[in-house]
Amino acid sequence: MAVCKCTGKEVRSPQDEQLSELLDHYRGYEGALIPVLQGAQDIYGYLPEEALEKISQELKIPSSEVFGVVTFYSQFHLKPRGRNIIRVCLGTACHVLGGARIFNRLKEILGVENGGTTEDLRFTLESVACIGACGLAPCIMINEDTHGRLIPDGLDKILEQYE
Amino acid sequence: MSNLKTMRSKIEEQYKQKLNRPRIVVGLGTCGIAAGGNKVMEAIKGEVANRGLDVDVDFTSCIGMCYAEPAVEIALPGSASVVYGGIYPDKVPMLIDSHVVGKKPVMDLAAIQIPGDATPYKGIAVMEKSGYYAKQVRSVTSRLGRTNPESIEDYIATGGYAGIEKALTTDRQDIINEVKQSGLRGRGGGGFPTGNKWQFVHDAVGDKKYIVCNADEGDPGAFMDRSVLEGDPHAVLEGMMIAGYAIGADEGVIYCRAEYPLAIRRLNLAIEVAEKMGLMGKNIMGSGFNFKIRIKAGAGAFVCGEETALLNSIEGQRGMPRVRPPFPAHKGLWQKPTCLNNVETFANVPFIIRNGGEWYAAMGTEKSKGSKVFCLTGKINHTGLCEVPMGITMGEILNEIAGGIKDGKKFKAVQSGGPSGGCLPTEKLDLPIDYDSLIGAGAMMGSGGLVFMDETTCMVDVARFFLNFTQLESCGKCTPCREGTKRLLETLIRITEGNGTPEDIPNMERLAKVIKSSALCALGQTAPNPVLTTLRYFRNEYEAHINDKKCPAGVCPALLSFAILKDKCIGCGVCLKACPVGAISGEKKAAHSIDASKCVKCGACAPKCKFEAIVKA
Numbered sequence: 215m216a217v218c219k220c221t222g223k224e225v226r227s228p229q230d231e232q233l234s235e236l237l238d239h240y241r242g243y244e245g246a247l248i249p250v251l252q253g254a255q256d257i258y259g260y261l262p263e264e265a266l267e268k269i270s271q272e273l274k275i276p277s278s279e280v281f282g283v284v285t286f287y288s289q290f291h292l293k294p295r296g297r298n299i300i301r302v303c304l305g306t307a308c309h310v311l312g313g314a315r316i317f318n319r320l321k322e323i324l325g326v327e328n329g330g331t332t333e334d335l336r337f338t339l340e341s342v343a344c345i346g347a348c349g350l351a352p353c354i355m356i357n358e359d360t361h362g363r364l365i366p367d368g369l370d371k372i373l374e375q376y377e
Numbered sequence: 378m379s380n381l382k383t384m385r386s387k388i389e390e391q392y393k394q395k396l397n398r399p400r401i402v403v404g405l406g407t408c409g410i411a412a413g414g415n416k417v418m419e420a421i422k423g424e425v426a427n428r429g430l431d432v433d434v435d436f437t438s439c440i441g442m443c444y445a446e447p448a449v450e451i452a453l454p455g456s457a458s459v460v461y462g463g464i465y466p467d468k469v470p471m472l473i474d475s476h477v478v479g480k481k482p483v484m485d486l487a488a489i490q491i492p493g494d495a496t497p498y499k500g501i502a503v504m505e506k507s508g509y510y511a512k513q514v515r516s517v518t519s520r521l522g523r524t525n526p527e528s529i530e531d532y533i534a535t536g537g538y539a540g541i542e543k544a545l546t547t548d549r550q551d552i553i554n555e556v557k558q559s560g561l562r563g564r565g566g567g568g569f570p571t572g573n574k575w576q577f578v579h580d581a582v583g584d585k586k587y588i589v590c591n592a593d594e595g596d597p598g599a600f601m602d603r604s605v606l607e608g609d610p611h612a613v614l615e616g617m618m619i620a621g622y623a624i625g626a627d628e629g630v631i632y633c634r635a636e637y638p639l640a641i642r643r644l645n646l647a648i649e650v651a652e653k654m655g656l657m658g659k660n661i662m663g664s665g666f667n668f669k670i671r672i673k674a675g676a677g678a679f680v681c682g683e684e685t686a687l688l689n690s691i692e693g694q695r696g697m698p699r700v701r702p703p704f705p706a707h708k709g710l711w712q713k714p715t716c717l718n719n720v721e722t723f724a725n726v727p728f729i730i731r732n733g734g735e736w737y738a739a740m741g742t743e744k745s746k747g748s749k750v751f752c753l754t755g756k757i758n759h760t761g762l763c764e765v766p767m768g769i770t771m772g773e774i775l776n777e778i779a780g781g782i783k784d785g786k787k788f789k790a791v792q793s794g795g796p797s798g799g800c801l802p803t804e805k806l807d808l809p810i811d812y813d814s815l816i817g818a819g820a821m822m823g824s825g826g827l828v829f830m831d832e833t834t835c836m837v838d839v840a841r842f843f844l845n846f847t848q849l850e851s852c853g854k855c856t857p858c859r860e861g862t863k864r865l866l867e868t869l870i871r872i873t874e875g876n877g878t879p880e881d882i883p884n885m886e887r888l889a890k891v892i893k894s895s896a897l898c899a900l901g902q903t904a905p906n907p908v909l910t911t912l913r914y915f916r917n918e919y920e921a922h923i924n925d926k927k928c929p930a931g932v933c934p935a936l937l938s939f940a941i942l943k944d945k946c947i948g949c950g951v952c953l954k955a956c957p958v959g960a961i962s963g964e965k966k967a968a969h970s971i972d973a974s975k976c977v978k979c980g981a982c983a984p985k986c987k988f989e990a991i992v993k994a
Contacts, residue, residue, distance in 0.1 A: 244711065247693030248676055252635075279694075286695040286852075287676035289635060310958045310977055351957040351979070 232257045233265055237272045246273055247283055251290060259335070260291040296331045296338035298376040301355040304341045308352040312366075316352050317341060319366035323373065336377070380655065381542055381662055385533055392534030397454050399432045399477065401425070404448040404522060406439030406607050407600075407639050412446035413465060420466035421449070424473050432477060438608030440522025442509060443761035445488050448522075451476045457492035459501060460522075509759055512777050514740065514748050517724050518764045521608035526643055529650045532611040538656055540727030544619045545664040552623040553579060556726065558734030560746030565591055565682075565719030566794065566823040567899070568745070568812035574716060577706035578624040581714035588621045588629035589710060589717045591687055595634060595679040596795025597846065599826030601750040602720035604762050606633070606640035609724060610647040614670060616723030618657065619730055621668045624716050629668065632687050634675040644672055679850035683898045684717045686852065697854045698898035719824070721750055741767030745811030749822070753779045755829035756786065765810075772806035775829060786831040790914070794823025796843045796850075797903030799910030800836060819910040821903065835932035836915040837922055841869040843907040847900065858901030861892040865908055873933040877923035886912060931993045934978040938994055943968040945990035952982040952991060 218225050236253045240246040250273065254265050261284055270277045284290045302317045324332050324339055331338040350362025361372055403409070403418045418436065425432050440448060445462025449472070452458035459482045464472060468486065475483050482498055489510070490501040497503050504510050524531035532538070544552050557572030578586060590613060594602040606613060617629045633641050648670055651657040659667050673691050675681055681690045685699035688710050709715020725747065729737045738746045745767040751774065754760050758780030765774065771791055775781065782788050790800040799820035801808070808814050812822050830839065848862040865888060868881050889905030896902045912919060921927045928936040941952070941961075946968040953961045953969060960976040963969030983991040
């Protein structure tokens with residue numbers, strides 16, 4: 215439901231069409247909000263503000279209530295998430311061995327801050343307290359894989375493995 | 378009605394034929410799949426096709442022996458059927474060679490055998506007499522690991538839908554009386570008598586009534602409901618239908634947590650097939666009774682396991698508990714009278730209706746009848762799912778079913794009832810388990826998760842873990858829970874970090890009592906249980922943390938110190954390389970030492986030492 219800046223007309227993406235279909239399916243259905251939000255997140259990968267507005271209008275539920283529900287449940291995300299989630303350990307052992315340098319280098323390569331996601335949605339970068347691999351410090355986890363004994367220079371190579 | 382009768386005899390005949398054919402069955406519950414069950418399935422199918430064997434390949438759910446996954450059963454007509462454990466794809470050709478082609482079971486991989494009418498093989502434990510199953514009863518779990526959960530035919534052939542068939546020709550009040558007589562109590566943890574609950578909803582005035590099934594199993598260490606949903610979905614549906622008929626509801630909702638995708642898939646499939654066969658939907662079996670069921674997937678909030686929060690979540694709101702009364706039996710879903718029970722409760726109902734309340738009440742203790750499904754996890758030899766009669770002792774579960782504590786270590790405590798329950802010590806191993814005895818001991822039945830802990834577990838750390846969980850999951854609606862759990866957690870963190878003071882113990886006890894008596898819902902009221910039970914049974918550990926600044930189990934990092942025993946160290950240098958912070962120093966072939974000011978207590982060094990020269994204290 216983006217608006218084209220040249221013509222001022224509404225531009226509908228295929229995802230917006232899918233959302234309309236979803237809303238049609240749930241029209242008049244009691245307690246539709248959560249299944250609609252789950253469906254919308256499946257469509258967009260997260261819950262964009264425009265989609266929340268549209269849901270609020272179509273289901274006739276105030277935006278504040280929709281936002282309240284979205285932020286109550288841990289399943290919903292208001293920002294896009296990457297295809298690969300990088301968790302950088304900043305526990306004690308990693309901290310002492312330069313975990314922060316690894317973290318900074320990753321921020322530099324990806325161009326995002328803590329909790330951020332790259333524009334191509336390839337990576338989301340998060341810091342965690344400890345992933346329990348202190349013997350491999352400093353270490354990071356990408357999805358389910360643990361990478362340890364890292365130095366800032368080798369990080370590009372590791373990221374290349376994840377599409 | 379005659380419809381199902383004619384259908385049943387045909388289906389039973391087909392099922393008999395199915396059992397009379399050579400079969401290889403793979404366990405594909407969530408645990409089996411996580412252990413690689415799908416790959417094993419592929420390997421078996423490939424092997425059977427390549428050799429052109431006349432063998433059926435089928436799948437089932439979890440038989441309960443999670444420790445033995447991936448599990449494969451081989452059944453040849455006229456012989457005992459054998460369940461194998463730990464079958465990875467590379468073992469498949471050998472297994473098929475030996476058992477299917479050569480008709481010789483592979484002894485060292487066989488876990489149990491189920492002889493049926495055939496002669497048992499020598500050297501393989503018969504299921505009912507094997508260590509894991511001897512103390513168990515298999516009633517609500519009887520189909521788990523035995524039938525194909527995605528086949529309604531398997532369900533019907535094993536007595537399925539006979540309960541609703543019988544119920545539809547019975548007076549409603551008689552059904553409720555039967556459930557009352559069975560003594561069945563809510564299996565979700567509260568233990569409210571199911572028959573009484575049904576009576577309330579039956580008697581409540583309302584133009585519309587609902588049945589709601591609570592499948593939002595969120596306790597860490599609990600997976601009973603998941604196993605039942607994945608292994609016997611039709612039993613849950615049938616139980617809900619019987620309840621619906623008895624109380625006068627025509628609609629049911631299953632609230633299932635989104636983290637159980639396989640359970641949701643199998644439930645949806647079961648609903649679809651049952652509707653197609655006229656066993657659900659409009660005018661069921663020509664009786665004029667209508668009942669439909671839909672599934673509502675949760676969205677990730679532990680508190681939604683609380684019944685009124687769950688109802689709010691179904692209605693599309695924030696999952697926060699309501700003030701009771703009014704109770705859901707009078708004003709539940711959409712303010713209509715609602716009968717809300719847990720998965721295991723509903724799954725028990727068809728068995729009770731089929732076999733009678735008296736049959737069920739014959740099992741168990743005076744006040745807690747029947748059987749209960751427990752999940753065994755933690756530091757034990759046999760993790761898995763078991764169903765036991767009420768009144769069994771915790772010691773029998775630990776030593777006979779769970780196979781005792783792992784690695785020859787000593788038992789320290791068992792956590793019953795998840796974050797809402799409590800930790801019971803060795804002295805309580807003789808306690809017969811039922812709802813009331815557990816509450817008397819400071820714990821609770823909960824949904825049935827039992828986490829066993831050994832001597833290397835720090836009880837203060839365990840209390841901190843559970844408080845951290847409840848504090849994160851507190852919905853924030855009432856002050857005692859929102860603020861109280863936070864303060865309890867802060868105190869526990871302070872103690873584990875070595876900054877506790879002697880006043881912390883009485884302060885925590887007082888705060889815990891306030892939370893228990895004033896929180897709005899069960900999540901808050903039970904949240905202090907882990908603190909209270911550990912204080913009751915393991916007070917000395919708290920005192921050691923506070924007064925001596927020591928963690929007796931050697932878990933809390935801030936209270937640990939690592940040292941190298943000079944007479945045992947040969948100076949090999951392995952620990953020196955393992956240390957991530959360069960805190961270990963020493964010449965080759967001379968005793969090393971640890972610089973306490975540099976050590977971050979990560980513990981990486983100790984397991985590396987082959988000479989047990991590194992000690993923590």
